[in-house]
Amino acid sequence: xxxxxxxxxxxxxxxxxxxxxxxxxxxxxxxxxxxxxxxxxxxxxxxxxxxxxxxxxxxxxxxxxxxxxxxxxxxxxxxxxxxxxxxxxxxxxxxxxxxxxxxxxxxxxxxxxxxxxxxxxxxxxxxxxxxxxxxxxxxxxxxxxxxxxxxxxxxxxxxxxxxxxxxxxxxxxxxxxxxxxxxxxxxxxxxxxxxxxxxxxxxxxxxxxxxxxxxxxxxxxxxxxxxxxxxxxxxxxxxxxxxxxxxxxxxxxxxxxxxxxxxxxxxxxxxxxxxxxxxxxxxxxxxxxxxxxxxxxxxxxxxxxxxxxxxxxxx
Amino acid sequence: xxxxxxxxxxxxxxxxxxxxxxxxxxxxxxxxxxxxxxxxxxxxxxxxxxxxxxxxxxxxxxxxxxxxxxxxxxxxxxxxxxxxxxxxxxxxxxxxxxxxxxxxxxxxxxxxxxxxxxxxxxxxxxxxxxxxxxxxxxxxxxxxxxxxxxxxxxxxxxxxxxxxxxxxxxxxxxxxxxxxxxxxxxxxxxxxxxxxxxxxxxxxxxxxxxxxxxxxxxxxxxxxxxxxxxxxxxxxxxxxxxxxxxxxxxxxxxxxxxxxxxxxxxxxxxxxxxxxxxxxxxxxxxxxxxxxxxxxxxxxxxxxxxxxxxxxxxxxxxxxxxxxxxxxxxxxxxxxxxxxxxxxxxxxxxxxxxxxxxxxxxxxxxxxxxxxxxxxxxxxxxxxxxxxxxxxxxxxxxxxxxxxxxxxxxxxxxxxxxxxxxxxxxxxxxxxxxxxxxxxxxxxxxxxxxxxxxxxxxxxxxxxxxxxxxxxxxxxxxxxxxxxxxxxxxxxxxxxxxxxxxxxxxxxxxxxxxxxxxxxxxxxxx
Numbered sequence: 091x092x093x094x095x096x097x098x099x100x101x102x103x104x105x106x107x108x109x110x111x112x113x114x115x116x117x118x119x120x121x122x123x124x125x126x127x128x129x130x131x132x133x134x135x136x137x138x139x140x141x142x143x144x145x146x147x148x149x150x151x152x153x154x155x156x157x158x159x160x161x162x163x164x165x166x167x168x169x170x171x172x173x174x175x176x177x178x179x180x181x182x183x184x185x186x187x188x189x190x191x192x193x194x195x196x197x198x199x200x201x202x203x204x205x206x207x208x209x210x211x212x213x214x215x216x217x218x219x220x221x222x223x224x225x226x227x228x229x230x231x232x233x234x235x236x237x238x239x240x241x242x243x244x245x246x247x248x249x250x251x252x253x254x255x256x257x258x259x260x261x262x263x264x265x266x267x268x269x270x271x272x273x274x275x276x277x278x279x280x281x282x283x284x285x286x287x288x289x290x291x292x293x294x295x296x297x298x299x300x301x302x303x304x305x306x307x308x309x310x311x312x313x314x315x316x317x318x319x320x321x322x323x324x325x326x327x328x329x330x331x332x333x334x335x336x337x338x339x340x341x342x343x344x345x346x347x348x349x350x351x352x353x354x355x356x357x358x359x360x361x362x363x364x365x366x367x368x369x370x371x372x373x374x375x376x377x378x379x380x381x382x383x384x385x386x387x388x389x390x391x392x393x394x395x396x397x398x399x400x401x402x403x404x405x
Numbered sequence: 406x407x408x409x410x411x412x413x414x415x416x417x418x419x420x421x422x423x424x425x426x427x428x429x430x431x432x433x434x435x436x437x438x439x440x441x442x443x444x445x446x447x448x449x450x451x452x453x454x455x456x457x458x459x460x461x462x463x464x465x466x467x468x469x470x471x472x473x474x475x476x477x478x479x480x481x482x483x484x485x486x487x488x489x490x491x492x493x494x495x496x497x498x499x500x501x502x503x504x505x506x507x508x509x510x511x512x513x514x515x516x517x518x519x520x521x522x523x524x525x526x527x528x529x530x531x532x533x534x535x536x537x538x539x540x541x542x543x544x545x546x547x548x549x550x551x552x553x554x555x556x557x558x559x560x561x562x563x564x565x566x567x568x569x570x571x572x573x574x575x576x577x578x579x580x581x582x583x584x585x586x587x588x589x590x591x592x593x594x595x596x597x598x599x600x601x602x603x604x605x606x607x608x609x610x611x612x613x614x615x616x617x618x619x620x621x622x623x624x625x626x627x628x629x630x631x632x633x634x635x636x637x638x639x640x641x642x643x644x645x646x647x648x649x650x651x652x653x654x655x656x657x658x659x660x661x662x663x664x665x666x667x668x669x670x671x672x673x674x675x676x677x678x679x680x681x682x683x684x685x686x687x688x689x690x691x692x693x694x695x696x697x698x699x700x701x702x703x704x705x706x707x708x709x710x711x712x713x714x715x716x717x718x719x720x721x722x723x724x725x726x727x728x729x730x731x732x733x734x735x736x737x738x739x740x741x742x743x744x745x746x747x748x749x750x751x752x753x754x755x756x757x758x759x760x761x762x763x764x765x766x767x768x769x770x771x772x773x774x775x776x777x778x779x780x781x782x783x784x785x786x787x788x789x790x791x792x793x794x795x796x797x798x799x800x801x802x803x804x805x806x807x808x809x810x811x812x813x814x815x816x817x818x819x820x821x822x823x824x825x826x827x828x829x830x831x832x833x834x835x836x837x838x839x840x841x842x843x844x845x846x847x848x849x850x851x852x853x854x855x856x857x858x859x860x861x862x863x864x865x866x867x868x869x870x871x872x873x874x875x876x877x878x879x880x881x882x883x884x885x886x887x888x889x890x891x892x893x894x895x896x897x898x899x900x901x902x903x904x905x906x907x908x909x910x911x912x913x914x915x916x917x918x919x920x921x922x923x924x925x926x927x928x929x930x931x
Contacts, residue, residue, distance in 0.1 A: 121809040122806070122807075122809045122811065122812050123812075125544075126808055126811050126812060126815075127808050129545075132547070133811060134851045134853070135851050136851045137544070144541060145542065173450065174453040174599045174600070175600065183615060184616070239646060242647070246654050247650050247653045253656060254647060254651045255642060255647050255656070256617065256656075257617065260438070260444060260656075261438065261638075351647075352644060354642050354643065354647050356615070360643070364449070367808075
C-alpha cells in the first residue's frame with residue numbers, strides 16, 4: 091500500500107508541472123496586461139512600460155516562468171499586484187474559507203444524496219421513489235447561482251432569518267454560531283446539484299446490487315431488510331458510489347465560484363475571478379496551482395480509499 | 406430490529422437538534438448595525454490604503470477619510486481650496502509653487518506634519534533613488550511628472566519647482582494621489598504601509614480584515630471639526646445584486662454605485678437616494694483618419710442620428726444626462742454652457758450622410774462588456790447601433806472584455822474599427838482633451854487620441870490653457886476649445902453620468918461630491 095501511494099504521488103509531479111505551464115501560458119497570452127488593468131484610463135504606452143518594469147514583467151516569458159517556478163519551489167509564491175500582499179497568505183486564507191463552504195456542501199450532498207438514493211432504490215417505483223426523483227431532478231436542473239439569489243430574497247431580504255452575505259457578522263460575530271448562520275444558505279445552494287447527481291447514481295448503483303444473488307441469499311437466510319439494504323447492498327454499492335463522490339467533490343469545488351460570488355463568501359473561487367479580471371498574474375497562477383495540487387491529492391486519496399474498499403483493485 | 410430502532414431514534418434526535426439550531430439562529434441575525442458605526446457597501450476589496458499606490462475610485466473612497474492633501478476640492482465644486490496648506494504663491498512664470506503649511510497638525514502615529522514630511526512624500530513617489538521608492542510602484546505618479554524638485558524652505562514652508570508651467574498642478578494635489586502619508590509610518594512598515602496606514606484625516610485606521618471589512622475610527626486629535634460617527638466600516642461586496650440585497654436587508658447603511666435598474670427598489674420609506682453629477686463623460690471615439698468618419702459631415706450625422714435622450718432615460722434609467730461636448734458640466738468654472746447638445750434629428754443625419762455620399766457605409770463598432778465609468782456599455786451599444794442603422798449605416802458590433810478592449814482601442818482604431826465606446830473621469834478640465842484630442846496625443850506619440858482627430862487651433866488652446874496660471878484665462882480658453890470640438894465632432898458626445906448612492910433613514914448629513922470622492926466626516930448615524 092505504501093508503495094502504491096508513493097507511486098501515485100510521484101506520478102502527480104508531471105501533472106502539476108503541466109498545470110504550472112498551462113496556467114502561466116494562459117495568463118501570459120490572454121490579451122490585456124496587468125499594467126493596463128492597473129492604470130485603466132491612464133494606460134499610456136509610456137506609463138505601461140514603466141509600470142511593467144516596476145512589476146518585473148519586462149523580462150522574457152521563459153525567464154519569468156522559471157523565476158516563478160523556482161521561487162515557488164522555495165515556498166515563495168510572490169506578491170499580488172491587486173491586493174498588495176503575499177500570494178500565499180491570501181490563497182491560504184481564501185482556501186480555508188472555500189474548504190469550510192465546499193466541505194460542508196460536500197458532506198451535505200454525500201449524506202443527503204446517498205440517503206435519497208438508497209431510499210429510492212429500496213422503494214423502487216413507490217411513492218417515496220417518485221417524490222425523491224421529482225425533487226432531485228429539480229435540484230439538478232436549477233442553476234445554483236439562481237437558487238442562491240432566490241434564497242437570499244426569501245430568507246434574508248423578506249423573512250430576515252439569515253444574513254445576506256459574508257462569512258462573519260461585521261460586528262459582534264466571529265464565533266461558531268455566527269459562522270453557521272452565514273453558512274446555511276451558501277452550503278445548501280452549493281450542495282443542491284451534487285445532491286441530485288449523487289442521489290441518481292446511488293439509486294442505480296443500489297438497484298444493480300439489489301438484483302444480485304448474494305442479496306437474494308441474505309434475504310432467504312432471514313436477514314432483516316434494513317440490514318440487507320444498509321449492510322450488504324450499500325456496502326457493495328459504495329464501490330461505484332465513491333468515485334462519483336470524488337468527481338462531485340471537484341464539481342462542488344468549482345461550483346463554489348458562483349456561490350462565493352452570489353453570497354460574497356471570501357473564498358478562493360471569488361478571489362480567482364477578481365484576480366483574472368484585474369490580470370493579477372501571480373495571484374491567479376499561485377491560486378490555480380494550489381487548488382490543482384489539492385485536487386490531485388484528493389483524487390489520489392479517493393483512489394486509495396477505493397482500493398481499501400475493493401481488494402480487486404490492484405495496488 | 407433493536408439496532409435499527411436505536412438508529413431511528415438517533416436520527417430523530419439529530420433532526421430535532423438541527424431544527425432547534427435553525428430556530429435559534431434568526432434571533433442573532435436580525436440584530437441591527439450599531440448606532441454611531443456607519444457601514445458602507447463598497448464594490449471591491451481595496452488594493453492598498455497607500456494613496457500613492459492605488460488608482461481605483463473604490464480605494465479613494467476610503468483614503469479621503471484617512472488622509473488629507475495640501476489642497477482639496479471646495480465642497481460641492483471641483484475648485485481647489487487650502488487643506489493642509491493654508492495658502493500658496495505661484496511665481497510669475499508659473500513654474501514655482503510655494504506653500505505655507507498648516508501648523509499644529511500631527512499624523513495619526515504622532516509624527517509631526519511639516520515641510521520635511523511633504524518633501525518625503527513627493528520624493529518617495531518621484532525619485533527612483535529615494536530609499537522608500539521601493540514601497541511602490543506608484544502608477545499615477547505622472548500626475549506630478551512636472552515636479553522637478555521639492556525643497557524645504559523652512560519648517561512650515563515647502564516649494565515645488567516645475568519643469569514647465571502646468572496649471573492642473575493645484576487640482577492634482579487635491580486628487581487622492583496627492584494625499585500625504587506619515588513618513589515615519591512608511592519607514593516602520595515599508596511595503597506593508599498600505600495595510601498600516603497613517604495620515605492626518607478626521608478618521609484613523611483601526612483594522613483591515615481581508616475580504617470582510619476595513620474599519621476606520623474617529624481621530625480624537627483631529628485639527629478640524631471632529632467626525633460625526635465613532636467608526637466607519639467599508640465592506641467589499643462585488644456582486645451588485647448581493648449589494649442591493651444587503652441594503653434592503655439592513656446589512657449596510659450606505660451603498661454606492663447602485664445599478665440603474667435597482668434604484669426603483671429604494672423608492673419607499675426607509676431609504677434616501679442621492680445623486681450628483683461628476684466630471685465624467687461617455688462618448689464614442691470616431692476614426693477620423695480613414696473610412697466614412699474621415700468626413701466631418703458624417704461625424705456630425707452620427708451625432709444627430711443617435712437618440713441620446715432615449716439612452717440616458719431608458720437604458721440608464723435617468724442616471725445620466727445628455728453630454729453636449731467634451732467637457733463635463735461638473736467643471737462649472739470651465740464649462741461652456743452656451744453649448745447645446747446635438748439634437749436627435751434623423752432627417753438631418755440622413756441629409757448629411759447623403760451630402761457626403763456615405764449612404765449604407767459599413768461601420769465596425771468596438772463595444773466593451775464593462776469597465777470603469779462605462780455604465781451599461783452593451784445595451785448602450787446596441788441602442789446606438791439601432792439608431793445608426795435607422796439613419797442608413799450598416800453597423801457591426803465587436804464586443805471585448807474591458808482589459809482586452811483597452812488593448813485594442815488605446816493603440817488607435819486605424820485598420821480595425823470606425824468607432825469605439827469610451828468613458829473618462831478626470832479631476833481637471835485639462836486632462837481629457839489634453840490626452841485625447843490633441844494632435845500630439847495620437848497613439849504613436851503616447852496619447853489616447855485613438856480616433857486621430859487633429860485641429861491646430863485646439864492644440865494651441867490646450868497648450869495655452871495648461872500654461873496659464875489665471876483661472877479665468879484658462880476658463881476662456883477651455884470654452885473656446887469646447888465650441889470648436891463640438892463642431893468638429895471627433896466624438897459622439899453621449900452622456901455625463903450622475904453618481905448615485907442609497908442611504909438608510911438612520912443616516913443623516915450625507916452628500917456626494919462632484920469629485921466622486923466620498924467624504925464621510927460630517928455624516929451622522931442614529
